[in-house]
Amino acid sequence: MLLVATFKIRPVVLEDVEQLNGLMLRYIVDFYKGKTPEGTKLEDHIKHLLASDEAGTQFVAETDDGRLAAFATLYFSFSTTRVQKIAILNDLFVDAEFRGAGLGEKLFQHVLDYTKNEGYAYMSWQTAIDNTSAQALYKKMGGKNINSEWIHYEIEHH
Numbered sequence: 695m696l697l698v699a700t701f702k703i704r705p706v707v708l709e710d711v712e713q714l715n716g717l718m719l720r721y722i723v724d725f726y727k728g729k730t731p732e733g734t735k736l737e738d739h740i741k742h743l744l745a746s747d748e749a750g751t752q753f754v755a756e757t758d759d760g761r762l763a764a765f766a767t768l769y770f771s772f773s774t775t776r777v778q779k780i781a782i783l784n785d786l787f788v789d790a791e792f793r794g795a796g797l798g799e800k801l802f803q804h805v806l807d808y809t810k811n812e813g814y815a816y817m818s819w820q821t822a823i824d825n826t827s828a829q830a831l832y833k834k835m836g837g838k839n840i841n842s843e844w845i846h847y848e849i850e851h852h
Contacts, residue, residue, distance in 0.1 A: 783819035
């Protein structure tokens, strides 16, 4: 159980890139069992989001001693039917060392407030069927599992 009492949730800044890169690698490789991104791809992606207000944004939760404990990534799109911008919460990750202190809930609420305050029509997200802890958090925060009439497709490029 985490003993650190407070976290500062804030937008990512350039000085976070190295530490955030490590946190995101733990998310990709350790948590999702994905492949390590090649070369500087992940670092370049973080920098791209920092440089582009239109692509998306990232937030981090920082401990009192300056460590990054969690991150969330929002990507931005647009809804033609709503004629309004929308946000997609693509990632919300709390490092294993910091779980159990309600940090995921605080970070989720922060990004939800951000999307509301910035005038987004809605925020959407997905989670794995077997990620029951995330599902419990999202249900607690008011998220609804929308079993819509839409079918999700994708084509993966190797």
